[in-house]
């Protein structure tokens with residue numbers, strides 16, 4: 001049976017989800033299924049039929065990434081401030 005990881009990468013083309021260990025140890029294949037973080041290398045694709053799946057590509061577009069974006073913007077602002085000529 002196909003793994004969720006393989007379907008995401010090979011059939012859908014979402015290659016941001018990586019295969020590392022392939023044994024559920026490294027987390028390189030992590031995706032969010034119905035709000036739960038799972039290792040997609042361990043999940044048969046049929047098990048998630050009808051579920052909401054968010055990959056790293058989706059995280060980049062989500063509002064929930066706002067705290068990360070805020071930190072990045074603050075860091076960029078600090079860097080810009082320190083680089084400003086006096």
Ligand code: FES
Pocket residue numbers: 018019020021022023024025026027028029030039040041042
């Ligand atoms: S590839 Fe390492 S946990 Fe899935």
